[in-house]
Amino acid sequence: MPLARRLQLLRTRLFLAVRAAFVSNQVLFAFAGIFLRAHDSVLQLPDSSCTKTWCCLHLPAIWAHDSVELPDRSSNAMIRKTLLVACFASATGSGWVRRAHKRKQRNATRPQLQPVTSEDVSRYFARNDLDGLCAALRDHFSRTARQPGPLDGKLPLRDALVAKGAGAHYSSAYKLQHDVEQLQYVAARNASIAAYLNEHAVIERFQRVRRRIPPLDQLQRTNGLWAFRPEDTADIGDFYNRAIHVPDPQPVTPMLNAKSFADADARYRAGPFAIDDALTPAALDQIRSLLLESTVFFETKMPAVFGGYVGAIVEDGLHARALLELADALRRAMPETLGDHPLAYLWCYKYDSQYEGISVHADEAAVNLNIWLTPDDANLDPASGGLVVYTAKPPATATAEEYNQRGAEFADELLRSTDYENVTIPYRQNRIVVFDSALYHKTDSFRFREGYENRRINLTLLFGKMRRGHDAPAAGEL
Structure with a gap:
């Protein structure tokens, strides 16, 4: 491992030790200030006064949390180490700041490639x-740094991606299990990828790291996330969350069964509804194969909080032409519902059957389409596994943090006012669920068979901008 990389890992670990001591020793916060002031130029803090923001963006192990799993140490030993580290940071910080300033000046003269945002997607559409x-x-x-090989000259991962759970220095047991199963699936179908994986023993490396992760009940302080140790980085640092295989076949035509969409616009006016046999057999096979094979499912969630599902998003690898053509075909098939609403976002989730699905939330869009792709025989309970759409929606004054990050806590008051009235649509393969995206909704309980090809796969397409409160159709329309 390069010396610079070793030093970076060491500094990260030292700061974790410092912060753990601060939790129980408030008097030492002064030393935290010294540490942060000495490093905010290097780390480019969005708010140098906010310790938690620093941790969320630069310490993936405690992503969105206040604490991290640390080996047991005595309080006295921790205090001594904290003092030592803080003094070391204060004494050496000025040199790091000067070097960081020089790097910043050099980088300012280089052209910076801007990422494609959801606004860009809408403009193109x-x-x-x-x-x-x-x-x-x-x-x-x-x-970007998603490409295999050395990172020199590649764009680093954006903070927004790391904050969503798509960083490169932490993972979860279920995410690594998914990656192992996916690589095995791809290797069985692609000789060149199989040769690459065998040459570097990639699957074996992932399995080693997976075995090192403790049980979930031993990772309570990180809600199930696992920060890579040096041995983990040495094993999979060059392969984890990299675009090893990203197929992009020529889209099939036609993509949609026209008869299935004959009355779709009229049905949307009545409330949430389902379109069965939505994709043609060829399109269904192509889209499902893309999502099974594409190694762009970079997002992991905190298992103890959000359950177990991996995610891929349009600006971070999920951009196969077939998926974008599908979005365009849907817009043309539902001109009254989607004609004035360009595609705003696109993502896909694969679920681990040992966990629950996504809890109550609303999405920032006008119209929400969910497409289910896993065969019906994988669903062990045909009456469930789908989507629960409530009649309540966030008020016009609600912020995104209130109606999503606070989730059920904020939504429950509104849901109680409607006696939790909802439309529950069971799971069926090749079914599209269409509804006003401002409505609160959640994944229904599900129970699918074990095995990679049996994982519940949900492709979501969002169109237009959210209409909330007085701007949206009344809940009574349902």
Whole structure:
């Protein structure tokens, strides 16, 4: 491992030790200030006065949390080490700041490639420019740290991606298990990928790291997330959350069964509804194969809080032309519902059957389409496994943090006022659920068979901007 990398890992671990001591020794917060002031230029803090923000963005092990799993140490030993580290940081920080300032000056003269945002996606769609959108997404992704090989000259991962759970220095047991199963699936179908994986013993490396992760009940302080140790980074640092295999086949035509969409616009006006046999057999097979094979499911969630599902998003690898063509075909098939609403976002989740699905939330869009792709015989309870859509929606004054990050706590008051009235749509393969995206909704309870190909796969497409409160149709319309 390069010396610079070793030093970076050491400094991260030292800060974890410092912060753990601060939790129980308030008097030492002064030393935390010394440490942060000495490093905010190096770390480019968005708010140098906010310790938690620093931790969320730069210490993935405690992503969105206040504490991290540490080996047992006595309080006195921790205090001595804390004092030593803080003094060391204060004494050496000025040199790091000077070097960081020089790097910042050098980087200022280099062209910076801007990421493709959801606003960019909407602009391209509004102009019917799928070629331009595909080119922009591919070009940016090809320059990022997602590509295999050395990171020199590649764009680093954006803080927003790390905050969503898509960082490169932490994981979860279920995420690594998914990655192992996916790589085995791809290797069985692609000889060149199999040769690459065998040459570097990639699958064996992932399995070693997976075995090192303690049980979930021993990771309570990180809610199930695991910060990579040096031996983990040595094993999978060059392969974890990298785009090892990203197929992009020519989209099939037609993609949709026209008969299934004959009355879709009229049905949307009545409330949430399902379109069965939505994709043609060829399109269903192509989209499902893409999502099974593409190694772009970089997001992991905190198992103890959000359950177990991995995610892929449009600006971070999930940009196969077939998926964008599908979004365009849906917009043309439902002109009254989607005609004025360009694609705003696209993501896909694969679920681990040992966990629950996504809890109550609302999405920032006008219209929400969920497509289910796993065969019905994988679903052990055909009456469930789908989506619960409530009649309540966030008020016009609610912020995104209130109706999503506070989740059920904020929503429960509104849901109680409607006696939790909802439309529950069971799971079926090749079914599209369409509803006003401002409505609160959640994944229904589910029980799927074990095995990679049996994982519940949900593809979500968001169109337009959210309409809340007085701007949205009344809940009584349901």
